[in-house]
Amino acid sequence: MRTFLIRRLLQTIPVLLGVSALTFLLMQLAPGDFVTLVGQNPGIDAATLDSMRHRFGLDQPWYVQYLLYLRNLAFHLDFGESLTRHQPVFHVLREALGNTLILALASALVTWGLAIPFGVWAAARRGRAADRVVSVLAAFGLAIPELLSGLFLLLLAAHTGWFPVGGMRSPGWDQMSTLARLSDLARHLVLPAIVVGSVPLAARLRQMRASMLDVLSLDYITAARARGVPERDVLFRHALRNALNPMISLFGLTLGALVSGSFIAEVVFSWPGLGRVTVEALLAEDPYLVMGALLMSTVVLAAGNVAGDVLLRIADPRLRDA
Amino acid sequence: MPEPRDSAIMGRADGWTRAAAAVLVALYALAAGAPFFAPYSAGSMDRAHFYHPPQRLHWRDAHGGLHARPFVYALRLADSSEWRYAEDPDRPEPLRFGVRGERYTILPGVSSDVHLYGVEEGRVYLLGADAFGRDVWSRLVLGSRVSLGVGLAGIAISFSLGLALGGLAGYLGGWVDALVMRLCEVLLSLPGLYLVIALRSAFPPTMPGGRAYLMIVVILAVLGWAALARVVRGLVRAQRGLDYVLAAEALGASRWRVLVRHILPNTLSYVIVAATIAIPGYILGEVFLSFLGAGVQEPAASWGNMLGQARSLRVLLSFPWLLAAPAAAIFTAVMAFNVLGDGLRDALDPRGRQGGKAR
Numbered sequence: 001m002r003t004f005l006i007r008r009l010l011q012t013i014p015v016l017l018g019v020s021a022l023t024f025l026l027m028q029l030a031p032g033d034f035v036t037l038v039g040q041n042p043g044i045d046a047a048t049l050d051s052m053r054h055r056f057g058l059d060q061p062w063y064v065q066y067l068l069y070l071r072n073l074a075f076h077l078d079f080g081e082s083l084t085r086h087q088p089v090f091h092v093l094r095e096a097l098g099n100t101l102i103l104a105l106a107s108a109l110v111t112w113g114l115a116i117p118f119g120v121w122a123a124a125r126r127g128r129a130a131d132r133v134v135s136v137l138a139a140f141g142l143a144i145p146e147l148l149s150g151l152f153l154l155l156l157a158a159h160t161g162w163f164p165v166g167g168m169r170s171p172g173w174d175q176m177s178t179l180a181r182l183s184d185l186a187r188h189l190v191l192p193a194i195v196v197g198s199v200p201l202a203a204r205l206r207q208m209r210a211s212m213l214d215v216l217s218l219d220y221i222t223a224a225r226a227r228g229v230p231e232r233d234v235l236f237r238h239a240l241r242n243a244l245n246p247m248i249s250l251f252g253l254t255l256g257a258l259v260s261g262s263f264i265a266e267v268v269f270s271w272p273g274l275g276r277v278t279v280e281a282l283l284a285e286d287p288y289l290v291m292g293a294l295l296m297s298t299v300v301l302a303a304g305n306v307a308g309d310v311l312l313r314i315a316d317p318r319l320r321d322a
Numbered sequence: 323m324p325e326p327r328d329s330a331i332m333g334r335a336d337g338w339t340r341a342a343a344a345v346l347v348a349l350y351a352l353a354a355g356a357p358f359f360a361p362y363s364a365g366s367m368d369r370a371h372f373y374h375p376p377q378r379l380h381w382r383d384a385h386g387g388l389h390a391r392p393f394v395y396a397l398r399l400a401d402s403s404e405w406r407y408a409e410d411p412d413r414p415e416p417l418r419f420g421v422r423g424e425r426y427t428i429l430p431g432v433s434s435d436v437h438l439y440g441v442e443e444g445r446v447y448l449l450g451a452d453a454f455g456r457d458v459w460s461r462l463v464l465g466s467r468v469s470l471g472v473g474l475a476g477i478a479i480s481f482s483l484g485l486a487l488g489g490l491a492g493y494l495g496g497w498v499d500a501l502v503m504r505l506c507e508v509l510l511s512l513p514g515l516y517l518v519i520a521l522r523s524a525f526p527p528t529m530p531g532g533r534a535y536l537m538i539v540v541i542l543a544v545l546g547w548a549a550l551a552r553v554v555r556g557l558v559r560a561q562r563g564l565d566y567v568l569a570a571e572a573l574g575a576s577r578w579r580v581l582v583r584h585i586l587p588n589t590l591s592y593v594i595v596a597a598t599i600a601i602p603g604y605i606l607g608e609v610f611l612s613f614l615g616a617g618v619q620e621p622a623a624s625w626g627n628m629l630g631q632a633r634s635l636r637v638l639l640s641f642p643w644l645l646a647a648p649a650a651a652i653f654t655a656v657m658a659f660n661v662l663g664d665g666l667r668d669a670l671d672p673r674g675r676q677g678g679k680a681r
Contacts, residue, residue, distance in 0.1 A: 019508070023520065026520055275516075283615065294520040
């Protein structure tokens with residue numbers, strides 16, 4: 001396990017080097033150099049500029065700049081200064097990443113909370129109307145682009161007033177009790193989580209249904225039915241546990257995608273996550289923040305993939321020695 | 323070359339696939355003849371008709387008389403602070419076909435001023451007007467040139483890059499293969515939309531229409547070639563040891579000729595399917611960038627920047643046609659490409675379809 005983990009971590013190094021080279025290159029290509037950008041932005045004081053010039057070697061040749069950039073990233077978690085938010089990029093990203101993870105978890109809850117029961121149901125009613133209805137609905141949900149489903153849910157929220165129209169917190173959050181805060185957060189989460197969670201829903205549902213059908217065709221299920229075990233117990237006590245096993249490894253494999261999956265919903269619902277911060281940084285011409293977000297999301301994606309592989313090995317003993 | 327496979331594929335395709343293909347042909351025909359189908363140009367404003375709602379087509383007038391051609395009632399502003407309009411039953415305006423209007427150039431050297439439909443007095447807004455009194459239907463058809471064009475242009479570039487690099491990697495093997503595949507892996511392990519935004523930030527914030535269009539295509543192609551290259555490489559590797567390749571090599575054909583004339587044509591049907599499935603991603607890429615205001619900029623129209631107009635709550639609540647029109651267009655195009663891609667894949671590999679049904 002340890003050698004596997006080390007090998008798997010080493011495999012991510014080319015990706016991280018590649019993305020750091022790419023972000024560096026893009027910053028060099030970006031119109032106007034750093035100094036002119038700052039010149040256009042009266043909010044930046046001379047001290048910050050001096051500190052950036054020193055830390056990133058902005059007056060040195062490009063290869064020195066790149067090495068400094070790498071060193072700052074790797075050893076100091078220094079992604080530079082955000083020009084529009086007047087704080088280190090890392091601080092901005094850390095907070096945004098937390099918000100993105102909250103949304104990602106909620107949407108995973110939506111996906112799996114729907115995929116598991118409906119997958120079981122579709123498998124139990126295989127070939128009948130319910131089975132078809134479930135799969136058609138899921139496929140339809142898959143086909144609607146998130147931008148459109150997001151805007152329509154926003155329209156719904158604006159018309160009915162059932163849900164807040166975007167954002168993460170209501171005004172007056174500071175005066176709320178913990179319980180009120182939690183329910184406020186949950187109300188803001190519902191719509192974006194539905195948008196994000198419905199994207200992988202069709203695939204998960206099909207996989208759950210297939211896994212359940214595999215298990216239902218095994219001898220021990222036939223034996224249980226022959227003994228007169230009620231169908232409900234056959235499904236939920238005997239079959240479901242084994243059918244869930246491959247789902248656990250699937251969950252691991254999708255961990256990484258959770259972070260990038262919420263990008264569009266964050267923009268539509270003004271959710272202050274990594275995606276929204278990135279878009280705001282683009283529109284406000286804040287290059288260090290844009291590049292920092294790309295780096296950060298790549299690292300999280302890679303970490304998610306490693307965690308997924310590890311989870312897969314824990315869940316499936318056959319893979320352990322391979 | 324064996325028999326033309328693509329017609330064989332369509333021959334086996336089912337009704338849904340054919341319907342999707344027909345929808346796409348219609349959409350691209352609309353895009354090609356956009357200035358004719360649009361009564362007005364994309365930037366043509368009307369200060370008297372901000373947020374004009376869609377007009378209903380009537381056949382029967384207020385007095386019960388039946389008309390030979392459909393007509394609309396001119397609308398007058400009923401409430402100028404809320405931009406509410408009411409039909410004016412005294413001013414029926416018959417819809418005329420083939421009316422003369424603004425001049426346009428449909429192909430270099432071919433220009434005309436005949437539009438499919440229009441009215442003689444005032445303006446007609448079958449799908450409503452936006453915040454500047456610009457006709458939504460006109461902008462929708464004219465914008466489809468951008469939004470649907472990006473799909474084709476983007477896929478053409480990624481397709482060529484993917485075929486060339488994937489083909490070379492698969493056929494030559496060795497360090498070329500290793501290099502191209504590592505590059506693909508790095509690209510594919512980056513989170514897509516973050517990469518789009520990062521690439522976008524390397525360009526100036528605002529660009530004129532044509533340049534912006536080119537920029538979007540370049541960004542999306544840079545992103546998209548890796549997945550296609552991987553598919554091509556796998557297919558080429560599978561063909562490399564086959565008899566016809568060995569025969570061509572034994573006859574002294576150059577490696578380039580073997581790859582381009584013999585191997586790649588045999589992978590083409592699979593690659594076309596992969597490309598069809600990838601096109602919606604390109605269309606949505608343009609839509610997303612323009613929606614943010616970082617893609618095609620006003621006054622030029624694209625489905626993305628039209629959708630972007632519908633972002634504010636006021637618009638969503640009071641002028642829902644500004645959301646509905648571009649959303650319906652995007653949904654139709656994306657759905658049609660999805661159904662077509664799936665259908666072609668099934669037609670190409672009937673076993674895959676049966677396997678899919680059994681599961």
